[in-house]
Amino acid sequence: MRHEFQKIRCQRCRAANPLGQELCDRCGTRLMLVVEPTSLRFEDDSAAEAPNPALLLERMTILEGGLTRFAEKLERGFDLMLKQAQNIHREHLLVESLIATLVQAGIVSRDDLEKLWRATLDREDAASRERERREAIRLRIITEAPASGKDAYIKLINDGFHQLGSGDLAGGIRTLERASPSTPRNFALQAFLAEQFFLADKPMLALEYLTRAHNTRRRDPRIALLFGLTFADLGQEVEIGRELIVEALKRGGKSFAGHYALGRLSALEGNWREASVEFRRALLARPCAASHFIFALASFKLSRLRLAERHARKSLALDENFGAAFFLLGLIHRREKEHARAREAFARAAILVGDIQTKGDGRKRASRETEQILLHGFFGSAQQSGRRLLTAGDQRLAQLMREDALAFNVTAR
Numbered sequence: 001m002r003h004e005f006q007k008i009r010c011q012r013c014r015a016a017n018p019l020g021q022e023l024c025d026r027c028g029t030r031l032m033l034v035v036e037p038t039s040l041r042f043e044d045d046s047a048a049e050a051p052n053p054a055l056l057l058e059r060m061t062i063l064e065g066g067l068t069r070f071a072e073k074l075e076r077g078f079d080l081m082l083k084q085a086q087n088i089h090r091e092h093l094l095v096e097s098l099i100a101t102l103v104q105a106g107i108v109s110r111d112d113l114e115k116l117w118r119a120t121l122d123r124e125d126a127a128s129r130e131r132e133r134r135e136a137i138r139l140r141i142i143t144e145a146p147a148s149g150k151d152a153y154i155k156l157i158n159d160g161f162h163q164l165g166s167g168d169l170a171g172g173i174r175t176l177e178r179a180s181p182s183t184p185r186n187f188a189l190q191a192f193l194a195e196q197f198f199l200a201d202k203p204m205l206a207l208e209y210l211t212r213a214h215n216t217r218r219r220d221p222r223i224a225l226l227f228g229l230t231f232a233d234l235g236q237e238v239e240i241g242r243e244l245i246v247e248a249l250k251r252g253g254k255s256f257a258g259h260y261a262l263g264r265l266s267a268l269e270g271n272w273r274e275a276s277v278e279f280r281r282a283l284l285a286r287p288c289a290a291s292h293f294i295f296a297l298a299s300f301k302l303s304r305l306r307l308a309e310r311h312a313r314k315s316l317a318l319d320e321n322f323g324a325a326f327f328l329l330g331l332i333h334r335r336e337k338e339h340a341r342a343r344e345a346f347a348r349a350a351i352l353v354g355d356i357q358t359k360g361d362g363r364k365r366a367s368r369e370t371e372q373i374l375l376h377g378f379f380g381s382a383q384q385s386g387r388r389l390l391t392a393g394d395q396r397l398a399q400l401m402r403e404d405a406l407a408f409n410v411t412a413r
Helices: 038-042 045-049 053-104 110-143 150-165 169-182 187-199 203-216 221-234 238-252 256-268 272-285 289-301 305-318 323-335 339-352 371-379 395-406
Strands: 007-009 016-018
Touching: 053 110, 110 150, 110 187, 150 169, 169 187, 187 203, 187 221, 187 395, 203 221, 221 238, 221 256, 221 395, 238 256, 256 272, 256 289, 256 371, 256 395, 272 289, 289 305, 289 323, 289 371, 289 395, 305 323, 323 339, 323 371
Parallel strands: none
Antiparallel strands: 007 016
16 A cells, blocks of 8 residues: 555556656656546545545645646736736837827817717717617517518618618618518517608608507507608698607607607697696706707797796706707897897807808898797797708707607607
8 A cells, every 4th residue: 555655656657766756757748646546537426426536636736736736827817917018018108108199289188088088988888878779679579479481581781780780771771671661560570660761751651650559559659659650741741740759659668759759749739838848847857058049049939038048048058059059049139129238149149050141230230130040949840841841951950859859758768
C-alpha cells in the first residue's frame, strides 16, 4: 500500500513522477492523483453512501485541480478586463483633450456638445426600445399563425421584420401585407400594419387595417383612438370618429392626441369655448410647446388675453423657434394696443415662418396681420375642403398628434 503513494503518474502522458511534485517532468502538465477515479465510474448507491477515505481523497484532488484551473482562467480574465479598462481610460483622456482643444479654438461649445451627446443617447435608447417592441410583436403574430401554410406564413413574417430591422421599411411592410389576407383576424399583424400606415400619413390604407383590428378587438383603446382619428381626419362620419375618440379616452385615460382632436373639431365648428376645454386637457396630458400654443390660441379667440399671453410665452420658453407662437403673441400685443411689442413679435415670426410673415403695422399690411392668417396656418385648407380636418395646416401639430396616439395606452396592451 505504501508503494502506491511513492509515485504519481501524469494523467496526460502517464509518466511516473516523484510524490509531492507539481508538474510532470516529461510534458509539464500539472499533476493530480487521478483524472477520474475508476470507482466513480462503477460505484453503486451503497458505495456512494459510505465512501472510504481513499475515494474521498481522490475526489478532493479532482476538485482542487478544477478550482486551480478556474482560478487561473479567472485571473487571466481580470487581467484582460484591466487592460481594456486602461485602454478605455486612455481613449477617454484623448477625447477630453480633443474637446478641450476645440473649445479653446472656439469651434464648438461644451453645452452644444452635451446636447448633441444626449440627443444621440436618446436616439439609441429609442431605437433599442423599438427593436424590442417589434420583436415582441413578431412573436405575437407568429403565435396566431394559420394552421394551413404555417411554415410559409412564418417565413413571410420573419422576412418582413428582418427587412424592417435592416432599414427597408417599404419592403418590410409589403412583405407583411402579403401575409395579412391569410389571417384577417390576427390582431397583432393588422394593428401593426395600421400603425405603420397611420404614422406614414396614409389614412385610407390605415383605415383598412384599423377596421380589421377593431372588428377583432373592439375594446382595445389604442385601436379605437387611431380609428376615430382616421375617421375624423378624412372628414367621413366625423361624429362616429368623435364617439370613438371619446370612448377610447374613457377606457385608456388622458391623451394629448385625443383631446387635441376633439378640441380641433370643436374649433372647426366655431365652438372655441369647448375647444378651450379640450385643449386644456391636452395640455395637462402632455405639457409641451405645442400644447401651450393651442391653449393660448383658444384663449385668444375667447378674448382672454392675459391667459393667452402667459401660455404663448410658456410655449416660447420651451421652444424659442416656434414661429406661430410669436405670431400669436404679436396679435395679442396689437389687440392690447402695444404696437411696438407687436411689431417685434411679428418680425420674429417673419424670420421663422415664411408663410405667415408680416412686417410693420401700416394699413396696407393690416389685412395680412389678422387672425385669419394664424387660423389658416393652424387649420390649413380643412375649413374649405372638409378633408384632413386634423392634419391639415400646422404639420408640427399633426406629427405630434400621430406620435402621441401611437404611444397611447401601450402598457394596457
